[in-house]
Amino acid sequence: MDIKWKKYSHSLVTKVIVFIITVLCFASAVTIFLNIAFLHRADFDIIFENSYYQGNDYQRDSSEIVESLRKVQRYKSEQFILTGGTLTEEKIQNEESNLFREFEYNSRSYNPNLTIEENFKTFREVYADKILQAKDNLIKYDLNDYDLTMQRLANYQGLLYYANSGGNEFTNSPDKAKNYFKSHPSYMIFDGSEREIFPREINNSRDYYWVSASIDQIGLQDIMYIAFTEDYLNSKILEWKENKLLITNGLYQIAGFLLGFAASFIYLILVTGRRPDQDQEIQLNFINRIYNDFNIGMCIVLIALWVGAMDQLDNLKSFKLIFPITLLIVALVCVLVLSLVKHLKNRTFIKHTLTYSIFHKLFKFINDIYNSGSMAVKVVLIVIGYPVIVAITFFMFPITLGVATWLAFKKVKEFNAIKDGVKRVKDGDIHYTINVAGEGELAKLAADINSITDGLYKAVESETKSERLKAELITNVSHDIRTPLTSIITYVDLLKQEKDQTKVKEYLEIIDQKSQRLKVLTEDLFEAAKASSGTILVNFEKIDLLSLITQGLGELDDKIQESKLEFKLGHTNDKVYIKADGKLLWRAIENLLSNIFKYALEGSRVYIDIIDTGTGVTLIIKNISAYELNISSDELMERFKRGDESRSSQGSGLGLSIAKSLIEVQKGSFNIEIDGDLFKAVIQMTKAELNLEK
Known part of the structure; x- marks a missing residue:
């Protein structure tokens, strides 16, 4: 679907x-x-209006009518305007001020050494005609405004009005009575302190401030009646x-x-x-x-x-x-x-832009030159490129200069950090790390110096560890060899003096036992030295690891029965082939099993798992130690280290070291892990190819 x-x-x-x-x-x-x-004049507010009286049209018309009547009251009549009745001192002073500024800057009659009053007196004489012309212009403006206002009022068909200001009346109504205006469906009465607007819902309009702003300008001594006829309102509604x-x-x-x-x-x-x-x-x-x-x-x-x-x-x-x-x-x-x-x-919004393409190619070109060149090439590139950048970004030169200064300071700071770091390392502080971020030449130089410092630190640490191991080796070899050797010497002296053949036989058995112990120690020491030197001849062949371990466990069955250990063998495939030397590999595994027989907890289980990882084969051997493993896996791998620190067992302490060396000469890896009393050995070997040459 x-x-x-x-x-x-x-x-x-x-x-x-x-x-x-x-x-x-x-x-x-x-x-x-x-x-x-x-x-429709984008009057979307109309959908929220409940009636025409709350609409923008009514409020706008009412405000315009009130404002027009106020103008008519102020102008009074054409004769009043022509005689200069509308010219106030403020208007005249504004015009004279404008003309005086013109006189000050343009007229030769202006004397800067005189006071303003003296210059103003001269101004009135020189600019008398212009002052008079300015007054005539004001009169003409008021007269024109008066005519436009009267024409605007006449255009309202169905509007009745009566205005009285200081005895001057203006009306188009046949009846001037207040009640006559109130007889109409909509009216406005402003008579002294009386302010009445009908219908009342007009006051609830969101645009009522248009009307109220004009009403507030009506003086208490003025009278203004406005009424709208029914015909006018019906058409508007x-x-x-x-x-x-x-x-x-x-x-x-x-x-x-x-x-x-x-x-x-x-x-x-x-x-x-x-x-x-x-x-x-x-x-x-x-x-x-x-x-x-x-x-x-x-x-x-x-x-x-x-x-x-x-x-x-x-x-x-x-x-x-x-x-x-x-x-x-x-x-x-x-x-x-x-x-x-x-x-x-497609995640190509930025990449698929011309701007990105240009800058990406330019940056790649510069970066290739910068990365492929020596320090001299980079310096030349900067010397040539910076003036070009300054020329292109001349309009923001302070920013360009600031960026260049910051970059120069940054590089000098990196150079000083490298210089100080080298000095500290030279003085013996081999743990010091030079911190220079980035991928530039100086950062690479700092990284190389840090690598040298790390190598020096590791060399010193390795040498220290080697000296410690040499000391431990001498101590442990001396202890392990001296013990059987001392017994041999002691029993040889006793044998020289003893006449009883029964005891002589007993002494000879002890001497033989201690000699064998000394022989094992010597052979293990020789084998460990030979394995770690890498001089063992390795014969690589295709080996079935599962068969090798099964056969080996069969040969060790007597020891397994004697140790009372239960071996569990786990594997994923019936045939697991690896590339190794059969004898050396079994010698390494035998060393591990020998350790298990010596140190494993009696009655516990031993797990041997063979895992095919695809590219290799992993052999894991796990057992529970009878001794408390209170040392790390790294320490246990060292030569002459034993699971029992008291060294009471018969081991040489070389078994794990020999096993590790034998596995490594076969191009494998050997590691041990300790978790509480759980001992775990992990061997990883290369998987054999189908046609492996012997």
Whole structure:
């Protein structure tokens, strides 16, 4: 079912259909939004308004009417304006100040040695005509503003008003009575301290501050009555209802189209670059060859072109072009965005940019030269390259200089660290490490010096350990050889004096026993020296390790029975072939088994596991020690070390050392592990090839 679904959902036809749905949904949503914005002044707040009286239109018209009546009250009449009644001292002083600054900078009559008052007196005389012209301009401005205000009030069909300020009345109402204005469905009464607005819901509008700001400017001595007729309000209310219905439906349509766009676009993001039969590999096409930074730039250009095209639409006929233009731009941008999504999935978003390609190649070129050249080449490269960088980044020279200074200081600091480190090592501090980070020449030099220091430290440590082992070897050899030798000498002296043949025979048996012990010690010492020197002749052959151990355990059956140990042999394959010398390998294994017979806990189990690792074979021998193993595995591997520190057993302490040397000359590895009283020997050998030459 899942495969069949992928077959249809990831097919090219499905992707094309969903792409068309995506583009159509987004273009439709944008077109509806722009139509509302251009044709209906983007009054989206209308959907939250409960009535026309709480709407922006009513609040805006009321504020404009109150403000216009206030202007009319201030201007009073054309005659009042023409006689300069509207010219205040403040206006005249502002104009004179502007003209005085012009006089100060441009007129030869200005004398800097005189005071401001004296120059201002001269200014009034020289600029008398200009001052008079400035006053005439102010009068003309006020007169023009008065005419525009009266015309604006006349354009309101169905508006009644009455304004009285200081005895000057302005009205278009047949009745000036307050009650007459209150008889209308909507009115505003401002009479001294009386402030009444009807209907009351106007006060609940979010835009009421437009009206209240104008009302606050009405003086207490002024009277202003405003009323809206029923015909005026009916047409406005009908228009408001139509706009609200249109905008509400438009927003629902926008929400639906955006939801469809979001669902289809998310689907495209998920399936783009995928095929029904290939879920992991991203499929790229010719469009995806466009560099991603060019791609982003093209998206920005297309969006800018769309914004410019929308800005040129200024009439109802041109609004019909919104949908086709938007559809084309959205389709192109969507294709480019999906290309970016493919590169994000393919993890090539940054790498597939022209900027990255240029800088990567440039950096690689410089880095190759830098890494392949000597210090002299690098210095020459820096000497030539730095001025070029300074020339290119001249506009940020302080930053370039700062970076160069920081790099120079960093290199000098690294050089001083190396110099100080060499001095400390020369003075005997072989544990000192020079810390220089990075991969440059100085860092490599520091690493080489640290390697020399580590080698010197290891050499000193090895020499110290060698001296210690030599001392222990002499002590242990002296102890182990002296004990049987002393017994031999003692019993030889006794034998010379003894006449009783029974005791003579007893003495001879003891001498023979101690001689054999001395012989074993001497042979082990000789074998250990020969094995560690690497002079043993190794005859490599193909050996079945399982058969070798099985046969060896059979030969040692008497000792196994005598030791009361239970041997458990584990293996993965019936035949396990290795490349080794059979005699030397069995000698090493026999040494381990000899240790087990001497030191294993009586009645315990001995585990022998053979593991085929594929490239090699691992032999693991484990047993429980009868003695407490209170030394480390490294110490136990040293020569003349025994599991019983009291040295009461008959071993020479060379068994593990000999076994290790014998395994290593066969190109294998030998390690021991100690966990409490558990002793574990691990031998790793090379797996034999099918056609191994003897």
